[in-house]
Amino acid sequence: MTSSQGDRKLRIGVTFGGSGLIGGTIVNYFKIKRPGIVDMRAPSSKKVSLRDCRDIREYLMSLKPDFVINTAIANIDSDSQLAFEVNYTGPLNIARAAAALKIPYIHFSSAATLPAGTDIEERDRVSFTPRMSNYAKSKLMAEKSLEFMSENENLDYTCIRLAVVYGSHDHKIQGFHRLMFAVADESMPFMFTRKNIYHSYSNSKKLPYLIHHMLDNREEFSGKTYNFVDPEPVELSDLILSIKSYLNLKAPREIYVPYPVARNGKRIMKSMLRLLTKIGLKASLPPELMFLNSFYRTQTLSCKKLQESSFVDPMPEETIYTRLPEMITYYLTRWSHQNLITTFDDTFEFDKSIKDDFKYNPEAILEAIHHDATAPFVEMTEENQKQTRFYG
Numbered sequence: 001m002t003s004s005q006g007d008r009k010l011r012i013g014v015t016f017g018g019s020g021l022i023g024g025t026i027v028n029y030f031k032i033k034r035p036g037i038v039d040m041r042a043p044s045s046k047k048v049s050l051r052d053c054r055d056i057r058e059y060l061m062s063l064k065p066d067f068v069i070n071t072a073i074a075n076i077d078s079d080s081q082l083a084f085e086v087n088y089t090g091p092l093n094i095a096r097a098a099a100a101l102k103i104p105y106i107h108f109s110s111a112a113t114l115p116a117g118t119d120i121e122e123r124d125r126v127s128f129t130p131r132m133s134n135y136a137k138s139k140l141m142a143e144k145s146l147e148f149m150s151e152n153e154n155l156d157y158t159c160i161r162l163a164v165v166y167g168s169h170d171h172k173i174q175g176f177h178r179l180m181f182a183v184a185d186e187s188m189p190f191m192f193t194r195k196n197i198y199h200s201y202s203n204s205k206k207l208p209y210l211i212h213h214m215l216d217n218r219e220e221f222s223g224k225t226y227n228f229v230d231p232e233p234v235e236l237s238d239l240i241l242s243i244k245s246y247l248n249l250k251a252p253r254e255i256y257v258p259y260p261v262a263r264n265g266k267r268i269m270k271s272m273l274r275l276l277t278k279i280g281l282k283a284s285l286p287p288e289l290m291f292l293n294s295f296y297r298t299q300t301l302s303c304k305k306l307q308e309s310s311f312v313d314p315m316p317e318e319t320i321y322t323r324l325p326e327m328i329t330y331y332l333t334r335w336s337h338q339n340l341i342t343t344f345d346d347t348f349e350f351d352k353s354i355k356d357d358f359k360y361n362p363e364a365i366l367e368a369i370h371h372d373a374t375a376p377f378v379e380m381t382e383e384n385q386k387q388t389r390f391y392g
């Protein structure tokens with residue numbers, strides 16, 4: 001990694017959106033997997049809001065980082081103003097600051113800027129249409145402006161385009177994890193897709209390796225956009241049925257709901273929820289349903305450009321299927337602790353006796369802990385004594 005900011009030992013990096021699914025994985029990588037290379041800062045939206053140009057400028061100016069990564073986005077169903085400010089002017093202002101500081105900017109975009117079809121390449125972008133979602137429109141606008149700034153303002157940036165992301169730590173339960181949730185919660189009675197509908201998937205665990213490599217090789221990656229997806233597309237119906245089979249559930253039944261029926265069902269549900277709000281009950285449909293039509297159309301991205309680059313996939317054997325058991329355990333444990341899943345039968349409990357004692361007999365836990373688990377940590381005590389002797 002080359003430093004534009006002098007001879008600091010540790011490079012300083014900034015990740016906007018560091019509490020999110022992608023940002024969290026990146027921050028975690030530099031902290032845990034590659035410690036001692038980067039001092040990664042991840043200001044929350046409260047500290048630095050991408051809606052506020054001054055926030056961005058002042059923060060980056062005072063820190064003078066060696067690079068900046070942006071994984072922040074407004075909620076997928078945000079209104080036009082929020083989507084425009086967070087997803088478009090935010091990245092634009094980060095890019096302006098990065099160009100002023102002459103540091104690399106790694107930007108994230110989405111397959112929402114691409115058309116349906118198979119083997120879609122980086123350059124195959126959609127055109128603007130009035131019916132486009134605020135999310136897709138703002139992401140496309142950001143892509144275009146960054147490209148423009150690279151050509152006209154010497155911006156050193158790379159755009160990484162993701163498809164359906166899978167990985168741990170999705171605290172908002174979005175995208176693929178929402179689908180997994182719906183199957184696990186048995187709230188999907190039938191198949192809301194057709195057979196032979198394929199999509200591309202992006203493995204969030206591999207992403208930080210790519211970013212690290214791109215930061216180390218700016219000449220090769222600067223000014224370019226890359227699709228970041230697993231090479232093999234995945235059939236949606238097969239994925240749903242695999243999750244169902246892992247969980248040993250009866251639903252969804254293998255009845256394929258045609259798109260017009262699903263679309264009408266969504267409309268009816270929307271009207272019913274509107275009625276419920278009139279009597280004071282607040283409920284809403286998962287925001288992913290705005291992409292219902294994508295369950296019924298194939299979109300697979302080509303990863304040829306990245307495969308032909310100098311980046312080497314650190315885990316070529318990994319796919320969404322190989323990660324499925326681990327992700328199911330992780331998310332179901334999490335969701336059942338949060339009382340989000342009602343139908344789940346607690347198969348993944350790690351220790352039933354502790355749970356029972358906690359509920360019915362907490363004194364037994366206290367007794368056991370007080371017996372042999374309250375002594376000060378030995379290693380810390382020794383280390384502390386050593387330091388006290390050394391420094392007096």
Ligand SMILES: NC(=O)c1ccc[n+]([C@@H]2O[C@H](COP(=O)([O-])OP(=O)(O)OC[C@H]3O[C@@H](n4cnc5c(N)ncnc54)[C@H](OP(=O)(O)O)[C@@H]3O)[C@@H](O)[C@H]2O)c1
Pocket residue numbers: 016017018019020021022023043044045046048049050051070071072073074075086108109110111139161162163164165166170172174175176
């Ligand atoms: N997840 C997917 O399936 C998927 C698919 C395709 C593309 N992508 C792209 O990948 C990137 C990361 O997505 P993600 O799934 O990791 O998102 P996410 O989990 O929803 O996280 C969003 C992040 O944005 C931050 N944020 C929201 N409003 C902000 C504001 N006004 N100022 C500063 N930060 C703000 C949030 O921070 P606070 O919590 O502090 O508010 C949060 O850390 C995005 O560019 C997205 O378009 C994701």
